[in-house]
Amino acid sequence: MSRKILVVEDEPVLLETLEYNLGRQGYTVCTADNGSTALDVARQELPDLILLDVMLPKLDGFEVCRILRQEMTVPILMLTARDDEVDKVVGLEVGADDYVTKPFSMRELLARVKALLRRARFVEEEQTAKQDEPAPQQALSFGDLSIDQTRREVSRHGELLHLKPKEYDLLLFLAHHRGNVLSRDTILERVWGWDYTGGSRTVDVHVRWLREKIESDPAMPGRIVTVRGVGYRFEG
Ligand code: CA
Numbered sequence: 112m113s114r115k116i117l118v119v120e121d122e123p124v125l126l127e128t129l130e131y132n133l134g135r136q137g138y139t140v141c142t143a144d145n146g147s148t149a150l151d152v153a154r155q156e157l158p159d160l161i162l163l164d165v166m167l168p169k170l171d172g173f174e175v176c177r178i179l180r181q182e183m184t185v186p187i188l189m190l191t192a193r194d195d196e197v198d199k200v201v202g203l204e205v206g207a208d209d210y211v212t213k214p215f216s217m218r219e220l221l222a223r224v225k226a227l228l229r230r231a232r233f234v235e236e237e238q239t240a241k242q243d244e245p246a247p248q249q250a251l252s253f254g255d256l257s258i259d260q261t262r263r264e265v266s267r268h269g270e271l272l273h274l275k276p277k278e279y280d281l282l283l284f285l286a287h288h289r290g291n292v293l294s295r296d297t298i299l300e301r302v303w304g305w306d307y308t309g310g311s312r313t314v315d316v317h318v319r320w321l322r323e324k325i326e327s328d329p330a331m332p333g334r335i336v337t338v339r340g341v342g343y344r345f346e347g
Contacts, residue, residue, distance in 0.1 A: 114228055115139040117158040119149040119175065120190065121167050129162065132217050133224070146170025153179055160228055162220075163207070164190045165200075173205045180206040186227040190215075230290035237287065251286050253334070253347040256325055258286060265325075272324050277302070281317050282325070285335060285345035294342040318343060 116138045120126040123144070130140045141156050143149040145168040153161060161179070165172035176187055189200050189210040200210040208227055211220055251258040255268050263279055265272045274282065280302050285293070295311035303313065322329040336344045 113137055113139045114159040115141065115156060116224065117141050117143065117149070117153055117156060117161045119143045119146070119162065119167065119172070120164045121145060122164075128217070129220075132221065136221060136224075138224075144168075146172070146175045149175050150178060153185070154182070157183070158185060159231065160224060161185055161187045162190060162224070163187055165196045166192060173199065176205040176207050186231045188223060188227060226290060233289055253286070253289075256334070258283060267325060274324065275320070278317055278321050278324075281314075282321055285343065286347075289345045289347050292338045292341055292344045296342075298342060314342075 116133050118126060118129045118133065118140060119142070120129060121144045126142055126144060130142055133140045141152055141158065143152045147169045149161075149163070149167070150170070152158075163172045163176060167175070172189060176189065179185065179187065186208045187206070189196075189205075189207040190213060191197050191200060191210050192213045197210060197212060199205065200207050209223055211223060251260065256265070257267075258265050260283070265274055265279065265282060281298065284298065284302050295314045298314050299307060299311050303309070307313075318335055319329075322332050322335055326332045326334055334346055336346055338344050
């Protein structure tokens with residue numbers, strides 16, 4: 112089923128360019144050129160993702176984002192033009208999921224769209240799985256890697272990996288938050304517990320051990336990616 116994207120942009124040429132390029136990728140596109148129409152269209156069409164410009168007539172993108180956040184969980188990617196707008200988006204005051212700064216390359220934008228949709232689908236599936244059967248759920252698989260949550264076993268290319276308990280917990284936590292940037296502190300708190308007294312180096316060490324086991328090239332990790340100055344992101 113084709114995913115539906117709502118593009119909200121008041122600059123006609125940019126709107127048309129976005130519509131064209133997203134359409135070419137197979138997405139169904141609906142559009143709005145001001146904030147209040149954006150609300151109407153979002154409520155009517157229930158899109159899978161919204162590209163939302165900040166500076167808009169009638170109601171700005173921040174306001175639109177705030178209002179929609181209270182009504183639906185759709186991923187929102189903000190299109191920002193100025194640094195102070197970026198500050199506001201990054202401060203998560205408005206509840207956007209991601210942003211790109213104008214001018215952006217279409218290639219980058221499409222990559223972000225794809226990543227957000229993939230993440231949303233993963234969360235959706237996770238929630239459905241939770242509803243369908245009580246935990247623990249079925250196996251998670253990421254390419255050649257699979258995690259059997261019932262048996263707490265991880266295998267790669269069908270061969271069982273020998274993970275220490277904390278390595279398993281860490282991998283499972285990362286996998287459940289695939290695509291999200293996780294700080295060392297968050298990981299430490301959620302995997303080791305808030306009362307753990309060791310430092311966040313513990314996280315780095317376990318990530319290194321995990322990479323030795325699950326990455327094709329541990330020196331150039333593609334699964335557990337380092338986000339400089341912050342922590343890690345699991346790519347799957
Ligand atoms: Ca604008």
